[in-house]
Amino acid sequence: MRTVYSFVGEAKTLQAYSKALQLTLVMAKKGGIAKGLSVGLTHGLLVGVWALLFWYASLLVLQKITNGGQAFTTIINAVVSGL
Numbered sequence: 001m002r003t004v005y006s007f008v009g010e011a012k013t014l015q016a017y018s019k020a021l022q023l024t025l026v027m028a029k030k031g032g033i034a035k036g037l038s039v040g041l042t043h044g045l046l047v048g049v050w051a052l053l054f055w056y057a058s059l060l061v062l063q064k065i066t067n068g069g070q071a072f073t074t075i076i077n078a079v080v081s082g083l
Contacts, residue, residue: 053078 057071066074 050079 053075057066057075060066061068061071
């Protein structure tokens with residue numbers, strides 16, 4: 001068994017550093033959750049917009065108001081202009 005010798009100053013420094021790391025860990029977890037939610041919601045909104053565009057374009061194609069090529073081109077134009 002190995003014996004670890006520590007001095008009073010080293011023990012206090014180690015405790016202070018450990019406490020600072022715990023605070024950093026708590027803040028990092030909160031930041032990670034916030035970033036994950038914001039990116040997830042953004043991607044969810046993007047998927048919803050794509051679904052709405054394709055649904056509406058399919059209605060227009062089924063009613064013979066437009067054809068598939070024009071609908072697809074319009075969707076791509078709308079997405080690229082949104083970027």
